[in-house]
Amino acid sequence: MSSFLSGRFSGIEAYVPGEQPQDRSYVKLNTNESPYPPSPGVLAAINSAEVARLNLYPDPDTRSAALAISGALGLGPENIILGNGSDELLAFAFQAFCDAKTPAVYADITYGFYSVYARINCVESRVLPLDDTLRLVPSDYYGAGGTVFIANPNSPTGRAVPLAGIEAIIRGNPGNVVVVDEAYAAFGAESAVPLIAKYDNLIVVHTMSKSKNLAGARVGYAMARSELIADLNTMKFSFNPYNMNRLSLLAAEAAINDSDYYEECVAKIVSSRERAVLALYGRMFDVLPSRANFLFAKPSFGSGRDYYLGLKERGVLVRHLPQERIKDYVRITIGTDEQMDALLAATDDMMGKNR
Numbered sequence: 001m002s003s004f005l006s007g008r009f010s011g012i013e014a015y016v017p018g019e020q021p022q023d024r025s026y027v028k029l030n031t032n033e034s035p036y037p038p039s040p041g042v043l044a045a046i047n048s049a050e051v052a053r054l055n056l057y058p059d060p061d062t063r064s065a066a067l068a069i070s071g072a073l074g075l076g077p078e079n080i081i082l083g084n085g086s087d088e089l090l091a092f093a094f095q096a097f098c099d100a101k102t103p104a105v106y107a108d109i110t111y112g113f114y115s116v117y118a119r120i121n122c123v124e125s126r127v128l129p130l131d132d133t134l135r136l137v138p139s140d141y142y143g144a145g146g147t148v149f150i151a152n153p154n155s156p157t158g159r160a161v162p163l164a165g166i167e168a169i170i171r172g173n174p175g176n177v178v179v180v181d182e183a184y185a186a187f188g189a190e191s192a193v194p195l196i197a198k199y200d201n202l203i204v205v206h207t208m209s210k211s212k213n214l215a216g217a218r219v220g221y222a223m224a225r226s227e228l229i230a231d232l233n234t235m236k237f238s239f240n241p242y243n244m245n246r247l248s249l250l251a252a253e254a255a256i257n258d259s260d261y262y263e264e265c266v267a268k269i270v271s272s273r274e275r276a277v278l279a280l281y282g283r284m285f286d287v288l289p290s291r292a293n294f295l296f297a298k299p300s301f302g303s304g305r306d307y308y309l310g311l312k313e314r315g316v317l318v319r320h321l322p323q324e325r326i327k328d329y330v331r332i333t334i335g336t337d338e339q340m341d342a343l344l345a346a347t348d349d350m351m352g353k354n355r
């Protein structure tokens, strides 16, 4: 830290993304990326003619991609804003809808960025604990007294709240915005998108990083009634009007037109997930029911940290989070069946099964 950093940020702890060590090649199951490449349409869209246009700014209104994405979801272009990853849109939502009188409300165990965004915006957090089984209890959120942020399915647990529970939370907070972060919903949760027409306080956030195999392109989008989207646009145009680069916009639009390809990828990931769950049960692991492209699993031997370190030594990266309540677990991204077999082989080696 330099002596110049504003006092507002002294002691701030930035978000720590999943590690990307360069010392050797790993089976990388730690950042919830898709193991599958982008669709053929995406590869074709990013061609040298498009690269040759990089001297020109992109469309600040992202019209073409916004029309394609919103249309595919039955919404109008006035109901969507694209972001440089959904992280950027979550950041805009914290800026726009939290302040000294309006805290951010979120679970104790959830996406680690929420607490960082609250801190960097100097707003209070009201943290509501998940229950003993790491389940979110919707009634805890009625009259939450602030802007609500819910990851559904949640990360790192993988658990999802049924749509009726999400709707009850939206209805239970008529004076506040409820942001439903559906980064992983395509892998098995009910989406709240159909509720947008019904509620003026709902924002649903999606990403193309997980179920559209585009983590490297950084594309997310938020959907809501036009008034809320206008507020998010005020944040965007006050920060970076050209937040979406030309190539990512083309990739996003092409991905929407290749939905069959992505549905197949999601189906493969869900099938690998269920196969991995059974395999881990067979090794006496405690595995939470997952609706996402990852598992939250507690090994039957040793601590979560020891398991993480043992896997890393054997060339497999998973994510271990140090929070006290979940320190016995690791979060395992679902890769291909071959990658999951590598995880299981490393696990067996640690358990002494291969000796």
Ligand code: PMP
Pocket: 084, 085, 086, 087, 088, 111, 151, 154, 155, 181, 183, 206, 207, 208, 209, 215, 218, 219, 220
């Ligand atoms: N929300 C949740 C719950 C996530 O796990 C992630 C991925 N780290 C994001 C949002 C952000 O995804 P991206 O910025 O890649 O769209």
